[in-house]
Amino acid sequence: MLGFLKLMLSLRINNVKITAMKSIAIIYGSSTEHTKNAAEKIAAELADYTPSLSDIYDGDEAPFHSNEVLILGVSTWGVQDLQDDWNDFYPKLEKMDLSGKTVALFGMGDASIYPSSFVDGMGILYEIVVAKGATVIGQVSREGYDFEYSRALVDGQFVGLPLDDDTEPELTDERIAAWVEILKPWLK
Numbered sequence: 001m002l003g004f005l006k007l008m009l010s011l012r013i014n015n016v017k018i019t020a021m022k023s024i025a026i027i028y029g030s031s032t033e034h035t036k037n038a039a040e041k042i043a044a045e046l047a048d049y050t051p052s053l054s055d056i057y058d059g060d061e062a063p064f065h066s067n068e069v070l071i072l073g074v075s076t077w078g079v080q081d082l083q084d085d086w087n088d089f090y091p092k093l094e095k096m097d098l099s100g101k102t103v104a105l106f107g108m109g110d111a112s113i114y115p116s117s118f119v120d121g122m123g124i125l126y127e128i129v130v131a132k133g134a135t136v137i138g139q140v141s142r143e144g145y146d147f148e149y150s151r152a153l154v155d156g157q158f159v160g161l162p163l164d165d166d167t168e169p170e171l172t173d174e175r176i177a178a179w180v181e182i183l184k185p186w187l188k
């Protein structure tokens with residue numbers, strides 16, 4: 001009898017845990033796999049939340065509709081330019097209704113060679129998801145980043161997590177780990 005009660009209790013605890021967690025999709029666009037690698041690290045950090053992981057190259061809209069939290073990763077290729085696969089997907093984003101969705105953004109760039117357009121792509125994604133009604137979480141202080149201008153700066157802070165695997169790859173893991181902790185309160 002005691003064993004049965006313990007089993008029921010554990011099922012209820014498990015059940016509560018599962019239903020209390022939000023569904024999360026990590027969606028990235030990546031040309032030379034830096035953003036992809038970061039997306040995989042974020043997925044590993046959030047393993048307890050069992051996020052889905054997909055490449056925007058596939059053009060699949062389903063993860064946007066079937067998840068409450070969207071973690072979107074994009075690199076920047078040229079001044080004020082999105083990564084190619086996000087660029088191709090952009091018309092679909094323009095037609096989406098993202099109201100009620102929670103979005104967190106991470107952007108891969110190179111502050112050393114492109115200090116005047118550092119992680120601009122993240123700023124472009126921010127603008128479209130906000131226009132489509134999403135609530136953006138996970139803003140990051142600009143402190144510790146050496147650059148001149150970024151479209152991803154709003155009200156003096158980054159709209160998401162900037163990463164720089166070209167110049168500061170040694171900081172990527174700790175930046176991701178710290179950022180994921182910022183996100184966690186919104187994932188329950």
Ligand SMILES: Cc1cc2nc3c(=O)[nH]c(=O)nc-3n(C[C@H](O)[C@H](O)[C@H](O)COP(=O)(O)O)c2cc1C
Binds near residue numbers: 034078109117118165
């Ligand atoms: C031609 C070219 C243009 C780039 N333009 C920018 C830029 O404007 N801003 C920036 O932050 N990074 C820029 N980068 C750096 C890339 O965003 C960086 O290499 C990134 O890690 C690529 O990520 P991915 O492999 O996931 O696409 C550029 C890189 C190249 C090769």
